[in-house]
Amino acid sequence: MTLDDRAATAVEAARPRTENPGLMSLGMDGFAGFVNRMDQMRRALADLTELGDATVVKGAARLSAQLDQVEPSITFIGQVKAGKTSLINAMAGWPGLLPADVNPWTSVVTSIHLSPSWATAAAGANFRFFDPQEWDRLVEKGGRMGELASRAGAEEELEKVRRQVERMREKSKGRLGRRFELLLGQEHRYGTFDEAMVERYVCLGDDFEDDEGEPFDMRGRFADITKSADLMVDHANVPFKLCLRDTPGVNDTFLMREQITIGAIRDSRLCVLVLSAHQALSTVDMALIRLISAVKAREVVIFVNRIDELSDPAAQVAEIRESIRATLRKHEGPAEAPILFGSAVWGQHALQGTLAQMSEDSRAALDALARHDGLDGGAAAATPEDVWTASGIPALYRALGERVAEGIGGEAIDRIARSVGNLARGVTAAQRSIGLAVADGQAVHLDIPRLARELDAIEARATLALETAYDAQRQAFCVRLDRSHHNFLDRATAALIEHLEKYGEGTVWSYEPTGLRLLLRSACQVFGKRIQDDARAILETAAAEVSATYRAAFGLDQTLAIEPPEPPRLNPPVAIAQTIALDVKGTWWRRWWLRRKGYRSFASEFYKMISAETAPILDELSHDHAEAIRTDLMRTLATFLEEQREIVTALAEKAAPTPDDLGAALGYQARAERLRQIEGVVATMRQQAA
Incomplete structure (x- = not known):
């Protein structure tokens, strides 16, 4: 049997094998609110699926898949x-x-x-x-x-x-x-x-x-x-x-x-x-x-x-x-x-049903804790549920x-809720337009190519605005990073010279790089807040333009409003945390120190070494960290506008239906009421989360 054959061989089902797997439910109640919101969203998507045409169903299925992947x-x-x-x-x-x-x-x-x-x-x-x-x-x-x-x-x-x-x-x-x-x-x-x-x-x-x-x-x-x-x-x-x-x-x-x-x-x-x-x-x-x-x-x-x-x-x-x-x-x-x-040990014994096999010290600690918590009989009377709780x-x-x-779970549901609301509002717009046509005894005529061109123009303007804002904020970010870097190096070198003047070259000097990390973290926070503020304004403008485009195409009043997505969350700048030379207190630092001769040598070589040692952190922040933010922003904008194109595609499938066709096939008034209910559920969820 070859290595690949052996690698492909199945072993056994990947499911926990314990005596008390139900203990896991204790503690999961902390997720009840989050799970309830997920269930509400699933019901809203199911309702939307029932009401929509094939393209709306496709959009709802895509959002359902996103919900399942949270x-x-x-x-x-x-x-x-x-x-x-x-x-x-x-x-x-x-x-x-x-x-x-x-x-x-x-x-x-x-x-x-x-x-x-x-x-x-x-x-x-x-x-x-x-x-x-x-x-x-x-x-x-x-x-x-x-x-x-x-x-x-x-x-x-x-x-x-x-x-x-x-x-x-x-x-x-x-x-x-x-x-x-x-x-x-x-x-x-x-x-x-x-x-x-x-x-x-x-x-x-x-x-x-x-x-x-x-x-x-x-x-x-x-x-x-x-x-x-x-x-x-x-x-x-x-x-x-x-x-x-x-x-x-x-x-x-x-x-x-x-x-x-x-x-x-x-x-x-x-x-x-x-x-x-x-x-x-x-x-x-x-x-x-x-x-x-x-x-x-x-x-x-x-x-x-x-x-x-x-x-x-x-x-x-x-x-x-x-x-x-x-x-x-x-x-x-x-x-x-x-x-x-x-205690993970207590948790494992509770799951495995092996409380009697605990070590004497572990049992004594559990007994002391149980009696403190008022459990009569101490550890001897403890059930697996008691021990699981004590763990x-x-x-x-x-x-x-x-x-x-x-945090991340609530934000994911909120992001999907916005998309569900927009999808429902798009279908509502179509229904209202159809309803007006039926009332007048007219066919519905929508200029779908024109709608598509206008959405393309909105995306082009928003993308350019986002790129421009990002470039400006990233440039300011790099300036702040460089300023923080040089300020730290100047202060550290000045502290080194002061040490040399006070104690001479025989005493090893140390300096904490915490100040540099605080400066870099502050620069990242300023950059993140400013680019998110810029992105939020650009996304709001794009959503307002989409809403106006729909209202003009459908002949609707000002009540239709497409909601913009929230800017994506920013990953933490954890590159700041990596070890640098000043964190190391080993023997090599002492040897480096003792090999230096003369104040000028100390200062210049220290500046050069720490500058080279910390430069990769700045490169990571100004390139990888910043580029990841840009990628997420562009993806958010593109996804939002792609959802709007799905709505346009759904409308294209309804192009020029007759009033009789609409009245018989759509039952638009009943559907409009259901859509209002879906929008209401989503809006209530968002308010409760806020």
């Missing part, structure tokens, strides 16, 4: 040994799905796509490998850390990185043999999967043979080169599609995983920072603070795991919470983010539910 994504980041993966497994209702003992070396971002049983989703798993360019960057330059060390002139550190890279490359070739280079840039797809398959791609092992006789099922066989894994899981207790994304740590030798995690956060709207109850007492990793600081506080939830290992969790929680808040305030983190406490997972789901409804 999948809020939640990215989990955390400290080493915080139990992040165990927490995700419990939240997915599948203990053991992802290996919790993954070697810290692994760089895989694993996304678990939870889908309700009724949803039609692509089943199975998809594993993507690093492409040759990414691998070459690691091998030739030692990743981000190698580039940093090279700029700093830290030859010893650079050589150490190169040796580690070489060992990793030889190990990977040992695992994969001749297939190593062939697999780069490729992916493996499966119709179904199990835990053993997941371990082959995301969990590193050390037992392998050097020849091609090694077993295909070997643990960690592909883990060295796997970049991402997507697992599709059916779950009866999940009311809508939801993605739980597990990320690698951020403190690896090559800073490769930091880059990968930054990309994962950029693609998500919600972020859960998982801390250990023991580590959280002292400090939060600075790399993690930098990451969550790039995300809005309302989109961050902090979960303190492993309270099952505390001697008295009820009494210690307040102390831990205040310690975390103080650390976040000190380092400009999201100090107002909610902080929840729990903190229901509370975490409820916190996430609020944020989904307010």
Whole structure:
């Protein structure tokens, strides 16, 4: 059997296998408002489908498909040994799905796509490998850390990185043999999967043979080169599609995983920072603070795991919470983010029905918490539901539910609601025009080519206006970025000279780059707000012009108003969070310092190194970050106007019907009443959401 044959072999159905899967419903009530809005929207689309012609039905089907594809994504980041993966497994209702003992070396971002049983989703798993360019960057330059060390002139550190890279490359070739280079840039797809398959791609092992006789099922066989894994899981207790994304740590030798995690956060709207109850007492990793600081506080939830290992969790929680808040305030983190406490271990035992198999310490902690919460009999009397609640997972789901409804989920439904309202209003316009014609005993004559030309002209004007506004705001953005960069470098260099004058060259100086990150974040916020304001005005003008065009074509009054789409949300500028030279406190920085001689040498070389080290961040913000905003804006405008063309196409199919045809086939008065009801439902939903 070839490698491809084995890759295509089905394993078993991707469904959670636990004793108490119904526990997942506890906590899902936090999504009730969001689910209710989705159901209302589905009913409105069904009504619209019944009333519309073939083209309107097509538009409604497209919007229904968009609604079915709404999948809020939640990215989990955390400290080493915080139990992040165990927490995700419990939240997915599948203990053991992802290996919790993954070697810290692994760089895989694993996304678990939870889908309700009724949803039609692509089943199975998809594993993507690093492409040759990414691998070459690691091998030739030692990743981000190698580039940093090279700029700093830290030859010893650079050589150490190169040796580690070489060992990793030889190990990977040992695992994969001749297939190593062939697999780069490729992916493996499966119709179904199990835990053993997941371990082959995301969990590193050390037992392998050097020849091609090694077993295909070997643990960690592909883990060295796997970049991402997507697992599709059916779950009866999940009311809508939801993605739980597990990320690698951020403190690896090559800073490769930091880059990968930054990309994962950029693609998500919600972020859960998982801390250990023991580590959280002292400090939060600075790399993690930098990451969550790039995300809005309302989109961050902090979960303190492993309270099952505390001697008295009820009494210690307040102390831990205040310690975390103080650390976040000190380092400009999201100090107002909610902080929840729990235990993934308790959650897994509750799901598996293995409460009797808890460790003695875990049971003692649960007993202390149960008695504090007033449960007679303590842990001995606790039901799986009690333990599941104590695990903190229901509370975490409820916190996430609020944020989904307010954020990405609510925005997605609102976007679809606007389109549904516009589609209903377009059909209403046609019906009213037809109704007037029937009343006069006249046929309906619409100049469809002229309508299409006017829509093209509206799009051309709006596109030009949007391009012009974007170019102007991006230019101002780049100026602000450069000014922030140079101001930081001038202040840092001045602080260095002051240090040298005060303490001389024998004392190593340090300087925090937090100021630079705050300046860059402020520049991104100003750019985002201004371009969204410009885009909102342009979209409103385009919608007003479309409305006027319809009114003129149908001979209607001022009551017809097409609603513009909202400008797309902006991805967080997480590139700001990446490690730079001033974040590194290792021995190489001391060696760099001691090799400098003379104040002028210190100042000029420091300025040059930090300028080169931070320049890639500015490039990322001014190019990739800004271009992504432009792409989303243009897509929003194009989608909006394409929807209007669908309405025009629907009207073209009704060109010049006779009054008798209309009265018999359309029943326009009854249909008009139903359409008003649909518009009313959509308007009520929007008001309630606001």
